[in-house]
Amino acid sequence: xxxxxxxxxxxxxxxxxxxxxxxxxxxxxxxxxxxxxxxxxxxxxxxxxxxxxxxxxxxxxxxxxxxxxxxxxxxxxxxxxxxxxxxxxxxxxxxxxxxxxxxxxxxxxxxxxxxxxxxxxxxxxxxxxxxxxxxxxxxxxxxxxxxxxxxxxxxxxxxxxxxxxx
Amino acid sequence: xxxxxxxxxxxxxxxxxxxxxxxxxxxxxxxxxxxxxxxxxxxxxxxxxxxxxxxxxxxxxxxxxxxxxxxxxxxxxxxxxxxxxxxxxxxxxxxxxxxxxxxxxxxxxxxx
Numbered sequence: 001x002x003x004x005x006x007x008x009x010x011x012x013x014x015x016x017x018x019x020x021x022x023x024x025x026x027x028x029x030x031x032x033x034x035x036x037x038x039x040x041x042x043x044x045x046x047x048x049x050x051x052x053x054x055x056x057x058x059x060x061x062x063x064x065x066x067x068x069x070x071x072x073x074x075x076x077x078x079x080x081x082x083x084x085x086x087x088x089x090x091x092x093x094x095x096x097x098x099x100x101x102x103x104x105x106x107x108x109x110x111x112x113x114x115x116x117x118x119x120x121x122x123x124x125x126x127x128x129x130x131x132x133x134x135x136x137x138x139x140x141x142x143x144x145x146x147x148x149x150x151x152x153x154x155x156x157x158x159x160x161x162x163x164x165x166x
Numbered sequence: 167x168x169x170x171x172x173x174x175x176x177x178x179x180x181x182x183x184x185x186x187x188x189x190x191x192x193x194x195x196x197x198x199x200x201x202x203x204x205x206x207x208x209x210x211x212x213x214x215x216x217x218x219x220x221x222x223x224x225x226x227x228x229x230x231x232x233x234x235x236x237x238x239x240x241x242x243x244x245x246x247x248x249x250x251x252x253x254x255x256x257x258x259x260x261x262x263x264x265x266x267x268x269x270x271x272x273x274x275x276x277x278x
Binding site for chain 2 (some may be wrong): 003004007008009014016018019021022027030031033037038041044045046048049050052053056057058060061064065068069071072073076091092095096098099100102103107111114115116117118119120121122123124126131132133135136139140143147150151153154156157158159160161162164
């Protein structure tokens, strides 16, 4: 029962962070809401026994990617309130209706039919660094190498895009 | 033990919020944040399914341990998201340098 209360607390904070990303007008506030969301999500990963991925979530997302976002906001000077006023037109209302429809349909047709699954069947140590590392460097070593090539291409591409003169 | 559908419902909520944000917001940096939100919702769903599915090794040749597939997918989604953010923010910087404004609704040069 205390599990449930803890999960609902974390889920509520994560959901509020997610809403804050969309609702705040100031992009800096959106970025900070996203930090809150990612941080709480790491603890939800811990509750799923995925320890290594929770730590990776904190390091990669709340650490590296959010610093990159804040850095770009600072460089573009988007933090000023008058920089980009959101227009008041039909689009937010339409997006809200479509989004709520999507949420309702997927919740009733995909999620709720799975409500008989209550017992976790994976091994308890399936998220430890030992288990993940062993699988990653044996069975998944080829995708791992391709991912490293992709990151190299990303580095070169972002330098090429951000440079003034090549 | 928390039932599976609660994790899935949280992931679905985050995904829907991100989708609404991508459609509604006009600031490209915030649009990117909403894409990150959607990717994280998918990661949460992968991990929840990985935790609640049986941990058997299905393959006869003992090559692929299916019980780790969800976590592997999450790792690769994180790597792709990092590369995507770096390149995407570089593109936003380049557009800002070219036109001195960033508004998704005004970027219609490629419209045929």
